[in-house]
Amino acid sequence: MIRHTVLFRLKPSAGSKGASAFLDAADVLARIPGVGNFEKSRQISAKNDYEFVFSMEFADSSAYAAYNHHPLHVAFVRDYWVPEVEAFLEVDSTPLSS
Numbered sequence: 001m002i003r004h005t006v007l008f009r010l011k012p013s014a015g016s017k018g019a020s021a022f023l024d025a026a027d028v029l030a031r032i033p034g035v036g037n038f039e040k041s042r043q044i045s046a047k048n049d050y051e052f053v054f055s056m057e058f059a060d061s062s063a064y065a066a067y068n069h070h071p072l073h074v075a076f077v078r079d080y081w082v083p084e085v086e087a088f089l090e091v092d093s094t095p096l097s098s
Contacts, residue, residue, distance in 0.1 A: 001095060002058045004067075007043055007050035008088035022084050025076065026054060032070045034063035050089065064092075 012018025023040055030038035036057040043050045058064040067073055 002061065002064050003055065003093050004058065004064065005053065005055040005091045005093070006088055007048070007053050007091075009049060009051050009086045011084055011086045018084070022080055023052070025080050028072050028076055029054070029056070032067050032072050034058055034067055048089075050087070 010019050010022060012022065026040060029035060036059070038056045039054070041053045041055075043053050058067065
């Protein structure tokens with residue numbers, strides 16, 4: 001399992017129409033085959049200055065690769081992510097074995 005997590009700050013201010021439109025447009029990512037447990041959340045820690053978090057899970061690296069190349073993901077990145085995201089941190093992780 002791969003957990004894909006992205007913390008980010010938008011160019012439009014939080015609560016603005018631009019930020020709301022961006023977050024609404026991100027719902028398309030949940031429709032991509034292989035995406036599981038898609039969540040959008042607000043980052044609340046004072047330890048960093050990111051505002052929002054997207055997280056999702058993939059069964060394996062093949063599902064994750066397919067997501068990265070899927071036309072809906074490519075279009076979202078082109079039409080929303082690149083023009084609207086000011087800064088981000090991407091973390092891809094897998095569970096540790098006990």
